[in-house]
Structures are given as structure tokens and as C-alpha cells.
Amino acid sequence: MTGLGVLLGKELLEQWRTRRLPVVAVVFLAFGIASPVLARYLPEIVKSLGGTGFEIQFPEPTARDAVDQFLKNIGQAGVLTAILLAMGSVANEKERGTAALVLSKPASRAAFLVAKVLAIGATLLVSVALASAAAYLYTAILFAAPGAVGWLAMTLLLLLSLLGYTALTFLGSTLTRSSLAAAAIGVGGLVGLAVVSALPNVARYTPGGLSSPGAALANGVDAGDVLGPVLANIGLVVVLVGAAWLSFRRQEL
Amino acid sequence: MTANSPDTAAAIACRGLTKRYGTITALDGLDLDVPAGSVFGFLGPNGAGKTTTLRILTSLAQASAGSATVGGVAVGQGEPNRAGKIGYLDQDPRFYGWMRGRELLAMVGRLYAMDGPELRSRIGEVLEQVGLADAADRRIGGYSGGMRQRLGLAQAILNRPPVLLLDEPVSALDPEGRRDMLTTIRSLGRTSTVLFSTHILNDVERVCDRVAILDHGRLVTEAPVDELLERYAADVYLVEPEPATPETLDHVAAALGAVEGVVATEIRHAMVRVSVTDAVAANRPLLAALAGLDMLIASFERQRPTLEDVFLRLVGRDREEAA
Numbered sequence: 001m002t003g004l005g006v007l008l009g010k011e012l013l014e015q016w017r018t019r020r021l022p023v024v025a026v027v028f029l030a031f032g033i034a035s036p037v038l039a040r041y042l043p044e045i046v047k048s049l050g051g052t053g054f055e056i057q058f059p060e061p062t063a064r065d066a067v068d069q070f071l072k073n074i075g076q077a078g079v080l081t082a083i084l085l086a087m088g089s090v091a092n093e094k095e096r097g098t099a100a101l102v103l104s105k106p107a108s109r110a111a112f113l114v115a116k117v118l119a120i121g122a123t124l125l126v127s128v129a130l131a132s133a134a135a136y137l138y139t140a141i142l143f144a145a146p147g148a149v150g151w152l153a154m155t156l157l158l159l160l161s162l163l164g165y166t167a168l169t170f171l172g173s174t175l176t177r178s179s180l181a182a183a184a185i186g187v188g189g190l191v192g193l194a195v196v197s198a199l200p201n202v203a204r205y206t207p208g209g210l211s212s213p214g215a216a217l218a219n220g221v222d223a224g225d226v227l228g229p230v231l232a233n234i235g236l237v238v239v240l241v242g243a244a245w246l247s248f249r250r251q252e253l
Numbered sequence: 254m255t256a257n258s259p260d261t262a263a264a265i266a267c268r269g270l271t272k273r274y275g276t277i278t279a280l281d282g283l284d285l286d287v288p289a290g291s292v293f294g295f296l297g298p299n300g301a302g303k304t305t306t307l308r309i310l311t312s313l314a315q316a317s318a319g320s321a322t323v324g325g326v327a328v329g330q331g332e333p334n335r336a337g338k339i340g341y342l343d344q345d346p347r348f349y350g351w352m353r354g355r356e357l358l359a360m361v362g363r364l365y366a367m368d369g370p371e372l373r374s375r376i377g378e379v380l381e382q383v384g385l386a387d388a389a390d391r392r393i394g395g396y397s398g399g400m401r402q403r404l405g406l407a408q409a410i411l412n413r414p415p416v417l418l419l420d421e422p423v424s425a426l427d428p429e430g431r432r433d434m435l436t437t438i439r440s441l442g443r444t445s446t447v448l449f450s451t452h453i454l455n456d457v458e459r460v461c462d463r464v465a466i467l468d469h470g471r472l473v474t475e476a477p478v479d480e481l482l483e484r485y486a487a488d489v490y491l492v493e494p495e496p497a498t499p500e501t502l503d504h505v506a507a508a509l510g511a512v513e514g515v516v517a518t519e520i521r522h523a524m525v526r527v528s529v530t531d532a533v534a535a536n537r538p539l540l541a542a543l544a545g546l547d548m549l550i551a552s553f554e555r556q557r558p559t560l561e562d563v564f565l566r567l568v569g570r571d572r573e574e575a576a
Contacts, residue, residue, distance in 0.1 A: 006363045014351065017351040017352075098347050100347075101347060104311040104313060104334055105361060106335045106337060252308075253308075253314070
């Protein structure tokens with residue numbers, strides 16, 4: 001991993017200077033704030049728009065609704081963000097020639113890839129953490145304070161699921177010289193995972209399947225087997241990044 | 254050392270280096286030794302295999318066959334790069350547009366395990382050397398092509414590598430920038446071995462000690478520049494009378510045409526062109542004949558080929574086609 005520290009420093013600086021980190025963090029923060037607020041006030045908003053002809057009955061919103069809203073919003077925005085962050089990470093550097101600049105120096109190809117994955121992971125970590133903290137605060141204000149440990153566990157599962165989608169697109173970015181092709185591979189993988197999720201007992205091991213145990217943990221109810229899906233998703237990330245390295249290590253730049 | 258193993262005493266040694274892209278052979282069994290301490294011109298028309306060779310030496314591409322060493326370290330999975338043996342300037346150097354010039358050099362320096370005051374001082378030095386000191390704290394995204402090429406040279410020489418691989422290093426520069434860059438390259442030859450790929454032959458004559466000419470992936474010739482020019486010098490003398498009137502020109506042509514060993518004389522561009530069978534043997538008789546004419550002679554010189562003449566002759570093209 002020659003040069004990992006230097007390259008990680010460059011990648012983190014790039015996340016900041018190119019505004020990826022601040023933009024993603026602000027978007028996630030907005031979702032973190034909006035999710036509990038929407039869960040709390042959406043019934044009233046709908047009622048106020050419904051007119052006088054008929055009345056819609058809504059159950060009283062609870063903290064559980066806030067958790068579901070948060071996981072749904074961040075889950076959807078997060079997948080899109082993960083694909084956007086990873087799609088050009090390697091492909092653009094190959095296409096522009098900057099990969100050749102770095103790799104003609106004492107820097108290994110493994111370090112080049114790992115630095116990128118860690119930097120994207122750091123952006124997602126900061127953004128998810130901010131969103132989660134905001135969502136926790138607003139849930140506590142508008143409903144009742146959820147268990148902090150369970151909420152933290154949900155946040156980590158959410159981050160892990162986003163890393164799965166990131167790794168998928170990252171592999172695509174390594175295989176091609178086009179960020180659009182990489183995004184297509186990421187979306188294709190997403191569809192593939194959705195199809196695989198239809199198989200009995202498989203869905204819980206996919207990145208998307210982590211939201212159910214996440215919600216259960218945040219709500220303080222039995223989440224069932226969490227370790228298996230966690231290990232499966234960590235394994236998925238490792239395998240996808242490993243495949244990216246196998247492909248990249250002898251590529252012509 | 255066997256015939257097929259690289260000469261590890263040479264700064265760069267290639268043995269049977271071959272690169273194929275499908276059915277296309279970009280490099281065809283290149284055998285080349287670049288002596289340590291030389292400024293070595295690597296010439297060839299577009300597609301000759303120059304860039305391919307440099308990319309193999311920097312491990313950015315893999316050879317299909319053959320082997321190479323840089324600074325005595327075998328080229329494989331980037332070993333010479335990791336050993337800090339190579340400084341490399343790409344023909345179209347690309348950088349991170351969001352970085353500042355100084356930041357890029359700091360990153361490159363840290364990859365070479367340089368740090369602290371030593372790195373800061375060295376960065377200042379190379380920025381001065383390439384003439385980018387004033388633009389060092391500007392975003393690279395706003396640099397012109399010439400400035401990027403200067404920055405490319407700065408990052409290539411930052412760690413004082415023993416071997417510098419420069420791929421078309423002056424192609425994006427204006428005449429003044431080109432002159433400065435060539436002067437810098439010449440001075441770098443005092444501390445590093447420089448392999449300098451170009452198709453601007455005049456630049457090679459100005460800065461290189463030795464040249465190799467590549468065509469269709471094959472080495473056509475390799476020799477010191479002077480030796481190559483001498484080897485391909487024509488057996489022709491050019492004589493200019495003073496004044497160069499039709500009468501004086503005819504008079505000189507007639508006199509020299511009678512000298513033993515002269516094949517033909519021709520008047521062209523106000524000079525008498527004298528073709529001889531052996532330039533060395535004909536030298537004294539020609540001078541003696543001119544002395545006997547009792548007229549002023551403005552110049553008497555053996556016609557020397559330019560590197561361009563040699564190049565075009567070796568790669569089998571004429572001037573018109575090249576132009």
C-alpha cells in the first residue's frame with residue numbers, strides 16, 4: 001500500500017475542494033431534519049389540503065414513523081449519492097490521465113483504489129452522521145427520544161448499505177474509462193440486487209435488506225439476526241473492492 | 254550478462270522489448286542501452302513506438318515480451334517508480350484542476366518521502382527553475398498548456414531522479430518557453446540521464462549527445478549525434494565566390510570540375526556545388542585549385558546534413574512528404 005497516506009490526504013482534500021463533501025452533507029442534513037418533521041406534520045398538512053367534503057383518518061404519528069421516513073429518504077438519496085460519488089472516481093482519472101501522473105510515482109495501485117474508497121466512505125460517514133444526529137434530535141423533540149444505542153446501530157447499518165452500493169459502482173468505475181458506463185454498472189447492480197432480493201431469505205443479506213433490522217434497532221424492538229447480514233454486506237464490499245483491484249492492477253493507463 | 258539480458262550498468266536498458274495491441278505491433282523487439290549521464294534523443298515519426306516505450310518503462314503499460322531495467326532496477330510492476338529512479342513527464346501532462354501548483358508538488362514530494370523544510374525548499378527551487386514561481390499558488394485548472402508542461406517538468410525533477418523520461422516536453426511551449434525548457438533539459442543532463450522523446454529534430458541537435466531513431470516499432474539506428482551526422486554527410490562541397498556573379502560562378506565550376514575525383518559541379522543558389530567520390534581525398538586538391546584561381550572565395554565548406562536529413566533518409570521519406 002505504498003503512498004496510501006498521501007493519496008488519502010489528496011482524496012479527502014478533493015472531496016472538500018470539489019464541494020462533494022459539503023454538498024452531500026447539507027443534502028443529507030436536510031433529509032435528516034425533514035424526515036421527522038414530515039412524519040409529525042404530514043397528516044395535518046394533508047388534512048388542511050383536503051377541503052371539507054370528506055375527512056381522512058390518520059393514525060397518530062409516532063417516533064416509528066419518523067424512523068421509517070428517515071430510512072426511506074436517506075436510503076433513496078443515499079443510493080443516488082453513492083453512485084454519483086463513485087461513478088467517476090477511477091474512470092475520470094484514467095480518462096483524464098491523472099491516474100498515470102500518480103502511478104508513475106512511488107504509489108501502488110492498491111493504495112490508489114483504497115484511498116478513493118476510504119475518502120468516499122468518509123464523505124458518506126460525515127453526511128450520514130450529520131443526518132442521523134439531526135433526525136435523532138428532531139425525533140426527540142417532536143415525539144420521544146429513541147434509544148441512543150439502537151439509533152447508532154441503525155446509522156451504522158445505513159452507512160454499510162450505502163457502502164455496498166458505492167463498492168458496486170466503484171467496481172464499474174474501475175472496469176471502464178467512462179463515468180456514465182460506471183454509473184450504468186452501478187444501476188445495473190442495483191437492479192440485480194433488487195431481483196436477487198426476491199429470492200426467499202436472500203433479501204436480508206443485500207444492502208437494501210439492512211433497513212429492516214436498522215428500523216427495528218432504532219425502535220428498540222427485536223431485530224432478529226443482524227450479524228449475518230452485516231457480515232454478508234462487509235463481505236460484499238470487500239469482494240467488490242478486491243475485484244476492482246484485480247481488474248486495475250494490470251490495466252494500461 | 255547474456256545477449257538477452259538488459260545491461261544493468263546502463264541507465265536504461267531494453268532487451269527485445271515488444272508491445273502488441275491485438276494484431277498491431279507497436280514495439281517490435283527493441284534493444285536499447287541509454288548510457289548513464291547522457292541526454293538521449295528518442296526520435297521517430299508519430300506511431301513509431303516512442304510513447305509506448307516510455308509507458309512500459311514507467312510501468313503504465315506492460316510489455317508483451319522482452320525486458321528492461323531503469324537505474325539497474327527491473328521494470329515490472331512499478332519497481333523503478335517505487336525506488337524513486339524515474340522522473341516522468343507525459344506528452345500531455347494532466348493534473349488535478351482543483352489543486353494549486355505548489356500543492357501538487359507537495360503531494361508528489363510526499364510520495365517520494367520528502368517532507369518539511371527540505372520539501373518546501375526543493376519546491377521553491379524547481380518552481381524557479383521552470384519559471385512557475387509566480388503562478389505556484391494559482392489553481393492548476395487555470396494554467397495554460399505551456400504552464401502545465403512546465404509544471405510537468407517540475408514534478409518530474411522534484412526528487413532529483415537519476416533517470417528522467419520526457420515525452421515531447423516542449424510541444425506546448427512558445428519559442429521562448431521552448432528555449433528555456435531546452436536549456437533546463439541540457440542542464441539536467443549534468444545530474445540525471447535524460448531520455449527525451451520528440452519529433453522536433455532541431456531540439457535534439459541542440460541538447461542531445463546521442464540519439465536513437467525508431468520507426469514502426471523498430472530501432473533504425475542509435476549513435477552519438479555528431480557521429481550520425483558525420484556518417485550521413487554527403488561527399489559534397491559548397492563553394493561561394495566573392496562576388497557570386499554568373500561569370501565567377503562559371504569560372505569556379507569549370508576550374509573545380511577539372512580536379513581529380515570530382516564527379517560533377519552544379520551552380521545552385523549562388524554557390525558551386527561540387528560532388529566528389531571521396532570528400533577527404535578531394536579536400537586538398539580542391540583548395541589548391543581555388544588558390545590557383547586568383548579570385549576571392551567567400552566560403553568553402555563540406556555540406557553537412559541536418560539531423561532532419563538523416564532522419565528522413567533513415568525512415569525512408571522525402572522532405573516533401575514530411576512537410
